[in-house]
Amino acid sequence: MTTTRVLTGITTTGTPHLGNYVGAIRPAIAASQDPSVEAYLFLADYHALIKNQNPDEVAQSSREIAATWLALGLDPQQTHFYRQSDIPEITELSWVLACSAAKGLMNRAHAYKAAVQANDSAGDDPDFGITMGLFSYPILMAADILIFNAHKVPVGRDQIQHVEMARDIAQRFNHHYGETFTLPEAEVDDHVAVLQGLDGRKMSKSYGNTITLFGTPRQLQKSINKIKTNLLEPGERKDPQDSTVFQVWCAFADASERDRMAQAFAEGIGWGEAKKQLFERVNDELAPAREEYGRLMADPAELEAILQHGAERLRAKSTALLDMVRRAVGLRTYR
Numbered sequence: 001m002t003t004t005r006v007l008t009g010i011t012t013t014g015t016p017h018l019g020n021y022v023g024a025i026r027p028a029i030a031a032s033q034d035p036s037v038e039a040y041l042f043l044a045d046y047h048a049l050i051k052n053q054n055p056d057e058v059a060q061s062s063r064e065i066a067a068t069w070l071a072l073g074l075d076p077q078q079t080h081f082y083r084q085s086d087i088p089e090i091t092e093l094s095w096v097l098a099c100s101a102a103k104g105l106m107n108r109a110h111a112y113k114a115a116v117q118a119n120d121s122a123g124d125d126p127d128f129g130i131t132m133g134l135f136s137y138p139i140l141m142a143a144d145i146l147i148f149n150a151h152k153v154p155v156g157r158d159q160i161q162h163v164e165m166a167r168d169i170a171q172r173f174n175h176h177y178g179e180t181f182t183l184p185e186a187e188v189d190d191h192v193a194v195l196q197g198l199d200g201r202k203m204s205k206s207y208g209n210t211i212t213l214f215g216t217p218r219q220l221q222k223s224i225n226k227i228k229t230n231l232l233e234p235g236e237r238k239d240p241q242d243s244t245v246f247q248v249w250c251a252f253a254d255a256s257e258r259d260r261m262a263q264a265f266a267e268g269i270g271w272g273e274a275k276k277q278l279f280e281r282v283n284d285e286l287a288p289a290r291e292e293y294g295r296l297m298a299d300p301a302e303l304e305a306i307l308q309h310g311a312e313r314l315r316a317k318s319t320a321l322l323d324m325v326r327r328a329v330g331l332r333t334y335r
Helices: 018-032 045-051 055-071 088-098 103-107 110-122 137-146 157-177 217-225 244-252 255-266 271-297 300-329
Strands: 004-011 037-044 080-083 152-154 185-187
Touching: 004 018, 004 045, 004 137, 018 037, 018 055, 018 152, 018 244, 037 045, 037 055, 045 055, 045 137, 055 080, 055 271, 055 300, 080 300, 088 137, 088 300, 103 110, 103 137, 103 157, 137 157, 152 157, 157 185, 217 271, 244 255, 244 271, 255 271, 271 300
Parallel strands: 004 037, 004 152, 037 080, 152 185
Antiparallel strands: none
């Protein structure tokens, strides 16, 4: 059977929330169970250093994210599950790629351009507060992808540029040094839900409008109760297409449950009752994983052993690829 190498990275900043679960974790775990897929899932802890310089927060986030994926059903034997910083070949490859990647390509990266524009708007120097980590972020991301010659990288539409840049960097290297890298493709699934947060905007740590994935049931209920709604009273017809409550419901409900709730909206269900039902539905799905998450967080040695084993399984592959790269660019032993 022909297998497709599919790679997904998770930046270790912040605590996982419902939007992460619906938009990335749940579909990635489902895809990893496909026998035709060779799945690579990694904790992008080097990338986290660009966004967060608090070492305790980075370390805590890494543990939380590892425990989250495992609690939700990721099989570390069936999937390559590892920590970016445990594969030193990634950072060495990043430097080699930096020596051939075009600066002009980096200038066009969305994150860098946005930072420059924000400085211009504030009347600051264009490069104020911009680190080389932020500027060269796409090169490290390319190394993440190319070290295992991934075929496909699932991303949202706002992240397609990252994969396109990795592809450009790989093409440039192949042109100079010979066919070395597989050219990756972005895989966009428009059917994956993008959840709205408490304030109606996209659920994001940046907006502070998230619903934490593995808080206590009481914390989950309080968060759901904070979801912004309009002033329509019980008995008044409500538009499900204009409701964060209904949107989150649809991310957890099956087709018959969606139809039932849509009918309830048409009949004027009260917001309190709708939120109560939403809490019960979400809590039912998360409760078994919440217990396993708590067990894993209480046993960091088990988490560490799983990640170390994942890295050890891959080191032969990353070392072989880097040996080929070294020979290609002339970093050879004197034989």
